[in-house]
Amino acid sequence: MRNTWSIFKRELGSYFSHPIAYAIIIVFILISLGLTFSFGQFMRSGDASLDGPFFFWHPWIYMLLAPAVGMRMWSDEQRSGTIELLGTFPLSPWAAILGKFLAAATVWLIAVGLTFPVWITANILGDPDNLTIFSGYLGSYLVCLTFLAITMLVSAFTRDQVVCLIVAVSICVFMVLCSYDDVIRELSNVAADWIVEPIVSIGVWDHFRSLMRGSFRVLDFVWFVSLISACLLGTSAILSAKRA
Amino acid sequence: MIKVTNLTKQFGHKKAVNDLSFTVKKGEVLGFLGPNGAGKSTTMRVVTGFLPPTSGEVRICGLSMVDQPEEAKKKIGYLPESAPLYDGMSVRGFLRFCADMRGLSGSAKAEAVDRAIETCFLQTVYRQAIDTLSKGYRHRTCLAQALLHDPEVLVLDEPTDGLDPNQKHEVRNLIKRLGKDKVILFSTHILEEVEAACTRAVIVDQGCIVADGTPDELKAQSGSDSLYDLFRKVTTTDTAPAKASADA
Ligand SMILES: Nc1ncnc2c1ncn2[C@@H]1O[C@H](COP(=O)(O)OP(=O)(O)O)[C@@H](O)[C@H]1O
Ligand SMILES: [Mg+2]
Numbered sequence: 001m002r003n004t005w006s007i008f009k010r011e012l013g014s015y016f017s018h019p020i021a022y023a024i025i026i027v028f029i030l031i032s033l034g035l036t037f038s039f040g041q042f043m044r045s046g047d048a049s050l051d052g053p054f055f056f057w058h059p060w061i062y063m064l065l066a067p068a069v070g071m072r073m074w075s076d077e078q079r080s081g082t083i084e085l086l087g088t089f090p091l092s093p094w095a096a097i098l099g100k101f102l103a104a105a106t107v108w109l110i111a112v113g114l115t116f117p118v119w120i121t122a123n124i125l126g127d128p129d130n131l132t133i134f135s136g137y138l139g140s141y142l143v144c145l146t147f148l149a150i151t152m153l154v155s156a157f158t159r160d161q162v163v164c165l166i167v168a169v170s171i172c173v174f175m176v177l178c179s180y181d182d183v184i185r186e187l188s189n190v191a192a193d194w195i196v197e198p199i200v201s202i203g204v205w206d207h208f209r210s211l212m213r214g215s216f217r218v219l220d221f222v223w224f225v226s227l228i229s230a231c232l233l234g235t236s237a238i239l240s241a242k243r244a
Numbered sequence: 245m246i247k248v249t250n251l252t253k254q255f256g257h258k259k260a261v262n263d264l265s266f267t268v269k270k271g272e273v274l275g276f277l278g279p280n281g282a283g284k285s286t287t288m289r290v291v292t293g294f295l296p297p298t299s300g301e302v303r304i305c306g307l308s309m310v311d312q313p314e315e316a317k318k319k320i321g322y323l324p325e326s327a328p329l330y331d332g333m334s335v336r337g338f339l340r341f342c343a344d345m346r347g348l349s350g351s352a353k354a355e356a357v358d359r360a361i362e363t364c365f366l367q368t369v370y371r372q373a374i375d376t377l378s379k380g381y382r383h384r385t386c387l388a389q390a391l392l393h394d395p396e397v398l399v400l401d402e403p404t405d406g407l408d409p410n411q412k413h414e415v416r417n418l419i420k421r422l423g424k425d426k427v428i429l430f431s432t433h434i435l436e437e438v439e440a441a442c443t444r445a446v447i448v449d450q451g452c453i454v455a456d457g458t459p460d461e462l463k464a465q466s467g468s469d470s471l472y473d474l475f476r477k478v479t480t481t482d483t484a485p486a487k488a489s490a491d492a
Contacts, residue, residue, distance in 0.1 A: 014333070080329075088322045090314045
């Protein structure tokens with residue numbers, strides 16, 4: 001527990017001693033607010049709900065930006081050899097994995113949290129259901145954490161950040177596209193149901209959409225949490241398999 | 245005490261360390277000698293618990309590295325081969341982080357960091373960012389990290405690599421001084437270092453120990469009172485397999 005905290009502090013410090021965290025946070029806020037007030041037609045939509053104009057864009061932004069935050073997690077450690085220090089300190093591998101994951105998650109918590117002006121605007125313009133908005137934020141953050149966990153798993157495989165970024169972005173893009181309505185429609189025209197359904201079930205939209213609209217299903221929660229845990233377990237397995 | 249018994253480490257089909265056994269006792273400084281690729285670093289990585297052994301056993305002060313890794317790792321200070329550091333931290337920030345990892349806190353942590361900075365002559369750079377340090381200082385920062393918790397066992401992989409002659413001299417003296425009441429295992433391929441700092445040395449070649457003894461005993465073994473000749477005699481050069489196949 002203490003070790004997890006120390007690793008967490010170091011990692012978070014290193015995010016904010018590089019331009020990377022600031023850049024990502026600013027880009028995320030600009031893009032998400034920009035899309036909300038332009039294509040999202042937030043000002044004209046009449047009602048003050050946020051799912052369509054605001055949360056709808058989040059998976060599209062995360063699929064590109066979340067891997068940029070996570071790509072250094074283990075690649076850098078392996079390239080510079082500092083993994084040899086971590087591996088010989090008296091700590092369990094889980095302390096390092098959790099500490100790193102929580103630090104990246106905190107960077108994103110700040111980024112997502114700083115979009116609060118949208119929430120304030122919605123409350124000024126109309127009378128939105130704040131519980132639905134909270135549920136939307138929760139869903140959005142879970143999508144982000146899922147992409148971070150995937151990036152962490154990919155970074156355990158390679159010592160090259162750029163390779164990690166490209167592979168992780170590809171996986172995340174796939175997970176966003178494969179369950180998007182338009183894509184499903186195209187897909188069902190050319191492929192049989194038994195092919196389409198498993199592909200769609202890998203995607204995030206099914207699970208994110210219900211949270212975005214304010215319906216909290218235990219199933220979605222289980223889906224996100226088990227995917228994240230699987231990636232963290234996988235990271236631990238890959239890191240120890242690499243040394244064998 | 246470090247006790248290594250029948251240690252083998254295999255990467256795929258390649259045996260980097262082959263059935264190695266040795267013991268280092270308190271007050272001993274064991275020099276690990278050998279050509280590049282002999283398996284020195286691999287042995288040290290297994291001894292420090294970074295790599296699991298393919299077979300064989302490592303015991304640190306009686307604790308098995310396989311069964312009680314966290315307890316055993318507490319006893320060791322380790323300087324990895326390339327002196328890896330977290331760039332972007334300051335020297336002191338890095339040492340504080342390492343002290344945290346060693347379970348030090350409060351005034352014990354502050355004292356340990358100050359002592360390590362002093363021992364490794366880092367007083368002039370401790371505020372500096374690590375990526376702006378020269379190679380000698382980088383090396384000493386990593387060495388400081390290994391000394392923080394005043395470990396019973398020190399494992400140093402090429403501690404003088406890349407240092408200038410003055411720095412080499414300082415590090416050798418440091419090793420000699422620390423060796424009086426610690427267990428030290430250090431690797432090198434510089435032969436003078438053996439006489440300058442070791443109480444005992446082994447020569448490793450292709451994962452096996454090919455010579456073992458005090459510096460004087462080793463010199464006697466060579467027949468010509470020179471470590472250099474012994475080293476040339478018992479180790480294979482990395483061009484040897486190519487030569488052999490060309491002859492065939
Ligand atoms: N992770 C690894 N995967 C495969 N081979 C390795 C790995 N690490 C070391 N080796 C091989 O093991 C042998 C011993 O390497 P090493 O222990 O680094 O030698 P030394 O430190 O004595 O120069 C070398 O032939 C090296 O190529
Ligand atoms: Mg080596």
